Amino acid sequence: MRERGRSRRLLGLGARTGGALLRSRLGGQSDWRALGEALFEGLSELKGPAMKLAQIVSQWDDLLPPDLADELARLQRQAEPMPWPRIRESLEAQYGDFDRVFSEVETTPFASASMGQVHRARTHEGEIVVLKVQYPGLADVLESDLTQVRRIMHLGRWFKVPQARLDALFDELVESLRGELDYRAEAAALARYRARYADHDWLVIPEPLMGLSGERVLAMRYVPGTPLRDLEAASDDLRQRVATHLADWLTEELFIHGELHADPHAGNFACDEQGRLILYDLGAVILVPESRLKPMIELLQATLEQDAMAMDTALRKMGGRQGEGAPLALYRESAEAIAPLFAPGVQDFGDVRVHRRLRDLSPRIWAALDRLQPPADTLLLSRALNGHYWNLVRLQARLDMHARSQPLLAWANGIS
Known part of the structure; x- marks a missing residue:
């Protein structure tokens, strides 16, 4: 009986979300704040896969309507x-x-x-x-919950997300949840x-x-420690120390140990009174083989060189871009948006102009996914890196990404 009740509630939340998306696509007005509040309340009580999915999606700061994203982000810090x-x-x-x-x-x-x-x-x-x-009882309802979540995820097609990407996200969710048990x-x-x-x-x-x-x-x-999400009012010196630690740790994880913490929401990290970085949760760690990492660095290099054709070649080497017609203009605009973060000298991750440009590009990137078709096995890696990026943004980090990236580019090119 409890399982059937959960299914009905999940389907109800899915129907409400689908209605809001449909109104928006038809040119009508949707109350994203009210929808977000309903999802927050319902998912906070139900827990499990649907709440995990909402947490994952809320980390895509550039995807959802801001009012909806704000409410879903509460699931990372205020869930009942x-x-x-x-x-x-x-x-x-x-x-x-x-x-x-x-x-x-x-x-x-x-x-x-x-x-x-x-x-x-x-x-x-x-x-x-x-x-x-x-x-x-979570293990007992996990599989039935996942069945309903798969149905809800079909709503992603309203965002023009290819079915292959939705399937890959679902597979990621399944693996993550079973691992977290x-x-x-x-x-x-x-x-x-x-x-x-x-x-x-x-x-x-x-x-x-x-x-x-x-x-x-x-x-x-x-x-004991202060979560990263609560450091906005901390001193600049403390935030910069924590941001440097986070960047150093992520670099070592990827390029020395071939792993990455794949659940980057800010509640999983904190700092202590000495300014040390604390890792609270290791329920989601993924392997990142060199065979996957090198093509991603090659894509970064092409992006920094603002070479649209090389970007397309790198994406193909990664196993993506199966559709016809390379979106060269989109590549160029993406490179122009990203390159400033890697310019020589210290760059400010708190610079809202960079984020605004990336946000403005996001709808076009999602609309072009049928041509881009990023490889499914990089989905979790990309999402994790995106989440860690936004943690650096929240810390208002100032980092010399040019100096940090040069050894990685040399590594990818086989230069000792």
Whole structure:
């Protein structure tokens, strides 16, 4: 009965979204703010795949109507928590009588997400830990939820998104969600990253407590910090330190370790009182083989050289651009918009002129996707990099991207 009720609610939210899109396409007015509020309230309660999809889409800052994007972005920072009695079910399934393990568990979470929420607890030895608790019953409804989400995603065709891209996004969502249900795998990832970056004194990764972790609960030592999303009012010096750490870490992840953190919403990152970068969540990490990375750098090089034909060649080498007729004018305009971020010297990621130009280009890029046809296996990588870019924007980072990019371009060209 509960599963059928969830399906009806998901279909109802999908129908409301489809109606708003249809009115907009026919030249009418849609109340995107009201739609966003309805989606926020409904998805906050339902959790699971649909909420995860909305979080993914909300990270495409240049895709959605601003009022709708603002409301969906709240799912990353203000989602309604699941009531404590339901969370208690997961704790009891994991520990039995959890009072034997903890002297106190805070009933109010300090973070809520699509698949679980985080509670502070204290052991009988007095240590403060955090418990990432999976929502009870989520594994049981996951597959039926995904069926409804696939139907909802067909609405993406109103944005002229090719079916192949929608299918790739759905496959990404399925893989991500099934992976996020495996808390033991995330505990192992935390341990691996702690060992990898043990000598990085500017990077903090919480220690997983293997003896207290299991299928439904991930236990970690408590590491206090200020989330990136709350640093807008912080001092410029602190924001620049954190932005530099984030850029350095991403570069090392990609070009030394061949991996990338693929869930870049700002709540997964924080800084401590010393200005160190904290990585809270490693539930989504993807492999980035050299065979995929090199063509992407070649595309970047062609873009910075503002060579439209070379951009088209690079995209073809990546496995995209199957349609006829290279959109050379669009390539040129995209290159002109991106190149300023890589000009010699320090560039300001807070420069609204750059973002405005990229936003203005977005509708044309989406309209040309039938010709561009970016390769499906780069979808998650592109989305993750886009999300990390917007984190740098929110930090108002000032970085010398020209100097940072030169070794990468040389690497792609085989120059030692």
